[in-house]
Amino acid sequence: MSAHASILKAGPAPVQALGQPGSTTHAPSYYAASGLPQPERPPLQGRVEADVCIIGAGYTGLSSALHLAEAGFKVVVLEAARVGWGASGRNGGQLVHSYSRDMDVIEARHGQDAARALGRMAFEGAEIIKARIARYGIDCHFRPGGVFAAITDKQVHQLEHHKALWERYGHTQLELRDGRQSEAAIGSRRYKATLLDHSTGHVHPLRLAQGEAAAFEALGGVIHELSAVTRIERGEPAVVHAGRGQVKARFVIVACNAYIGDLEPQLAARSMPCGTQVIATEPLGERFPEILPTEQCVEDCNFLLDYFRLSADRRLVYGGGVIYGARDPAHIESIIRPKMLKTFPQLKDVRIDYAWTGNFLLTLTRLPEVGRLASNIYYSQGCSGHGVTFTHLIGRVLAEVIQGQSERFDAFASLPHYPFPGGRLLRVPFTALGAAYYDLRDKLGL
Structure with missing residues (x-):
C-alpha cells in the first residue's frame, strides 16, 4: 500500500488548540487527525515495581524506554496525557543533525575536548530514527533529504561554513546548490543557495512516537497514560507517585521537557517553554507540481526560522x-x-485546514541539559529546537549510563547549566528582546 493510500482520512479542522497542561487530548493538528490507531493505556493503579520508571512518553522517554527494553530491562513509562502529546507529536517532523548551538560554538565556549566528544554523537540521532523505522516497520511516512536555505548573501556564506564545519567532524553527505538549483528543488525564488543533507529527511512525528510506543510494548514494556506524576520520592529504590499509584524503581528518568511544570523546580528554573506554530494546507494534489518536487524538507537560515515540507497526502506543512x-x-x-x-506566493488562495501550536524547551546556552537529580535519577531537557534527533540520541545515552557506561552521558552532563537572567519573572522579556535584535539583523541582511 502506498503512503498516500495508507494515511488516515483527515478532514479540515481549523482550530487553535492547544493541548495545554491540564488537557489530556491531542491538539487538533493534522498529525492527530492522521495518526496511527492506538490501544487503551489505562492510568496507573496500585503499586508496581520496575527496573526503570520513565516520566514522559515523548521522544526522550520512548527512545530511552525502547533501548532499555531491548537490553532486557523491565520499564514502566508514565505519561500525564497521551503518547506523543507534547512537542514529539506536534513538531515540524524534520530530522536535523547536531545541536541548537553547532560545533564551532561548542569549541569556542567549552573547549576542543567537549567539542570532540559531542561531535562524535552529533549525527547519530537521525541514524537511530531510521534504524528504528526499518527494524520495527514504523509507518511514519519517512522521506529522505533535508535542506538548509539561505535568503541573504550572508547566509550563503554561513552555509559554506556549515558544510566545512560538519565535514571536519566526519559528515560528508552534504551538497551545496546555487539559486537556480534551489528554485528547481523547492519551487520558490526566495533562496540564493541551499545545502542539501542527504542523510536526513522528515517524518510524520506523531506516528513515529506512536510506532516507537508500540515497539516498546511489543517487548514487554508498559505505558500508563493519564498518569501525571506528582512526586518523586528519593531513595534506592526510588518511588514515583502518580494519581492512585506508585512505581518503585531502581532508576528513574525524568523526560518531561517543556511540560515539566512544578514537578522538579530546579529543572524548571533553568529553562523556558517556548511555543512554535504550524499550519497544514488542504491537499495540493497536482495543482502545484513545482512545490518540493523531490519531497525534501526545508528550513531557512534566519534566527527565527521557517520550516516546511510536504505530507504524505501532499499538504504543505509550514x-x-x-x-x-x-x-x-x-x-x-x-x-x-x-x-x-x-x-510560495502562488498559494494565496489555498485553504488552511489545520493550525496548531506546541511547546519546546529553551535553555540559556541553547544546549541540552543532561544530568542527575540523585545517584539513580537522571534527566534530559532543553533541546532548544533540535529535539527530534537529539532525543533519540540521548535515549540511547541514558540507557547506556543505566547499564554502567557513563562516558557519553558525562560528556553532556559536564556542560554548565545557567538560569535565565531575571529569573522566571523576567526571562521572557529579556529573551524576546534579544530575539528581536537578531530578527532585525536577518531582515536587514546583516
Whole structure:
C-alpha cells in the first residue's frame, strides 16, 4: 500500500488548540487527525515495581524506554496525557543533525575536548530514527533529504561554513546548490543557495512516537497514560507517585521537557517553554507540481526560522515563529500564512485546514541539559529546537549510563547549566528582546 493510500482520512479542522497542561487530548493538528490507531493505556493503579520508571512518553522517554527494553530491562513509562502529546507529536517532523548551538560554538565556549566528544554523537540521532523505522516497520511516512536555505548573501556564506564545519567532524553527505538549483528543488525564488543533507529527511512525528510506543510494548514494556506524576520520592529504590499509584524503581528518568511544570523546580528554573506554530494546507494534489518536487524538507537560515515540507497526502506543512513563555496566540493562521506566502506566493488562495501550536524547551546556552537529580535519577531537557534527533540520541545515552557506561552521558552532563537572567519573572522579556535584535539583523541582511 502506498503512503498516500495508507494515511488516515483527515478532514479540515481549523482550530487553535492547544493541548495545554491540564488537557489530556491531542491538539487538533493534522498529525492527530492522521495518526496511527492506538490501544487503551489505562492510568496507573496500585503499586508496581520496575527496573526503570520513565516520566514522559515523548521522544526522550520512548527512545530511552525502547533501548532499555531491548537490553532486557523491565520499564514502566508514565505519561500525564497521551503518547506523543507534547512537542514529539506536534513538531515540524524534520530530522536535523547536531545541536541548537553547532560545533564551532561548542569549541569556542567549552573547549576542543567537549567539542570532540559531542561531535562524535552529533549525527547519530537521525541514524537511530531510521534504524528504528526499518527494524520495527514504523509507518511514519519517512522521506529522505533535508535542506538548509539561505535568503541573504550572508547566509550563503554561513552555509559554506556549515558544510566545512560538519565535514571536519566526519559528515560528508552534504551538497551545496546555487539559486537556480534551489528554485528547481523547492519551487520558490526566495533562496540564493541551499545545502542539501542527504542523510536526513522528515517524518510524520506523531506516528513515529506512536510506532516507537508500540515497539516498546511489543517487548514487554508498559505505558500508563493519564498518569501525571506528582512526586518523586528519593531513595534506592526510588518511588514515583502518580494519581492512585506508585512505581518503585531502581532508576528513574525524568523526560518531561517543556511540560515539566512544578514537578522538579530546579529543572524548571533553568529553562523556558517556548511555543512554535504550524499550519497544514488542504491537499495540493497536482495543482502545484513545482512545490518540493523531490519531497525534501526545508528550513531557512534566519534566527527565527521557517520550516516546511510536504505530507504524505501532499499538504504543505509550514511552521515558524516563536512565542517566548509558551503563550498561545489567538490566530495561528494569521501568523504563519504570511510567512508561507513569502515563500510560495502562488498559494494565496489555498485553504488552511489545520493550525496548531506546541511547546519546546529553551535553555540559556541553547544546549541540552543532561544530568542527575540523585545517584539513580537522571534527566534530559532543553533541546532548544533540535529535539527530534537529539532525543533519540540521548535515549540511547541514558540507557547506556543505566547499564554502567557513563562516558557519553558525562560528556553532556559536564556542560554548565545557567538560569535565565531575571529569573522566571523576567526571562521572557529579556529573551524576546534579544530575539528581536537578531530578527532585525536577518531582515536587514546583516
